[in-house]
Amino acid sequence: MQSFKYVLIAMLVSSWSFGQEQSYSFTLQEAIDFALENNYSAINADRDVLDARKQKWETIATGLPQISGAVSYQNQLIQQVVQLPGEIAGGEPGTFVEVVFGQPQQVNAAATLKQQLFDGSYIVGVQATKAFLNYSANNKEKTEQEVRKAVVEAYGNVLLAEESVVILEKNKATLEKNLFETTKIYENGLGDEESVDQLQITLSGIENQLKNAIRLKDITHQMLNLVMGIALDAPTKLEENLDNLAQKQIDLNLLESELNIENNVDYKLITNLNEQRYFEWKLAKSRALPTLNAFATYGGLSFGEEFSFFDRDQQWFEFSTVGVDLSIPIFSSFKRSASTQRAKIALEKAKTQLTEAEEQIRLQLENAKSNYTLAIEQYETSKSNLNLAERIENKNQIKYFEGIASSFDLRQAQTQLYTAQNEYLQSMVEVINKKTELEIILNNKS
Numbered sequence: 001m002q003s004f005k006y007v008l009i010a011m012l013v014s015s016w017s018f019g020q021e022q023s024y025s026f027t028l029q030e031a032i033d034f035a036l037e038n039n040y041s042a043i044n045a046d047r048d049v050l051d052a053r054k055q056k057w058e059t060i061a062t063g064l065p066q067i068s069g070a071v072s073y074q075n076q077l078i079q080q081v082v083q084l085p086g087e088i089a090g091g092e093p094g095t096f097v098e099v100v101f102g103q104p105q106q107v108n109a110a111a112t113l114k115q116q117l118f119d120g121s122y123i124v125g126v127q128a129t130k131a132f133l134n135y136s137a138n139n140k141e142k143t144e145q146e147v148r149k150a151v152v153e154a155y156g157n158v159l160l161a162e163e164s165v166v167i168l169e170k171n172k173a174t175l176e177k178n179l180f181e182t183t184k185i186y187e188n189g190l191g192d193e194e195s196v197d198q199l200q201i202t203l204s205g206i207e208n209q210l211k212n213a214i215r216l217k218d219i220t221h222q223m224l225n226l227v228m229g230i231a232l233d234a235p236t237k238l239e240e241n242l243d244n245l246a247q248k249q250i251d252l253n254l255l256e257s258e259l260n261i262e263n264n265v266d267y268k269l270i271t272n273l274n275e276q277r278y279f280e281w282k283l284a285k286s287r288a289l290p291t292l293n294a295f296a297t298y299g300g301l302s303f304g305e306e307f308s309f310f311d312r313d314q315q316w317f318e319f320s321t322v323g324v325d326l327s328i329p330i331f332s333s334f335k336r337s338a339s340t341q342r343a344k345i346a347l348e349k350a351k352t353q354l355t356e357a358e359e360q361i362r363l364q365l366e367n368a369k370s371n372y373t374l375a376i377e378q379y380e381t382s383k384s385n386l387n388l389a390e391r392i393e394n395k396n397q398i399k400y401f402e403g404i405a406s407s408f409d410l411r412q413a414q415t416q417l418y419t420a421q422n423e424y425l426q427s428m429v430e431v432i433n434k435k436t437e438l439e440i441i442l443n444n445k446s
Helices: 002-019 028-038 040-061 120-187 193-228 242-248 252-256 265-286 335-401 407-442
Strands: 024-026 066-075 081-085 096-100 105-118 236-238 291-304 317-327
Touching: 024 028, 028 040, 028 120, 028 193, 040 120, 120 193, 120 236, 120 242, 120 265, 120 407, 193 236, 193 407, 242 407, 252 335, 252 407, 265 335, 335 407
Parallel strands: 024 236
Antiparallel strands: 066 105, 081 096, 105 291, 291 317
């Protein structure tokens, strides 16, 4: 009986644990790694690569031996009558004899082997499969970069929302204390009503901002979960601190990095486009070449008055054929020529796009370096400004309760502090995001 109780308790604990929603905890890098495995777009990008491999074999297989079988069954309900000269059957000249050829039921079973001997379009298609595989791989890398960027932005937004809630709660507590003390001073006849109203206005604004920040905190968590391929409401804890993460993302050596254009994913993709246009041009040219195919057929025919084709003693008549098919394009009213010229034009356009893309990428790099530098400078400035704003607000609080400063001065100092706090939080997120954008353009391989 005692052992049964232990088993029952174990079953209850196991059932309770199974019913609990799985929780997650991530550093930024762990979140990126997790998303690359579980993000919906990343999963489909892997499937696209697998699909490209299957498509490659599908193309190759068209030039390999193909075997097909066919079975036909006919039952002539009313057999066709043929008139033959009567002399054949010993009749008078000028007369005819009605004859029915064959038997009403017939089965024809045959297998055919086909082998492509020469087809220019097949050769081009096989060559193009490698380019298509490269495109799929590069497109997968592009998707991974987009996933990484999305995770970094979502991760930073969650930290921003969490820090905002903490700061706003602190600001609210300070304002509530100030309002309480100011109200008591006013009730004792030592202050004015306007001071109470000013603080009440400021407090109401902070309360609204706090409510919104709490809502945004939940939304940003859900957005991060969505990007990572996790259920929206699954508990997710972030291991990073916004300030520490921002400081870790400051890497001035990155600004000195040289661009290897061939590592840039956008450049790889536009190169793939050029390869595609090249093979389309070759394909158009190949249509002017002859095609040669060989075939071999083996089968059997069987006849009967009744359906007895599965009987062991049923007689079958074999037949076999071998041959080749040669198709030679002769004249198409210049249709093939126009198609080839159009493919050549498309190839030249792709080459121009490649040159343009290279210049755009170099410009993007300079812009990304400038944005990253600005983000670092704004971070340092906003951090310094926040310290100054805190000191100014603290001094104005002391002056206000000593009767030296007005409520307007205090509210102005508080508003300046709240602006500095928001700018500081935003500057940290900008450092994180701008570094990621620069790294994506460089895409340096270690």
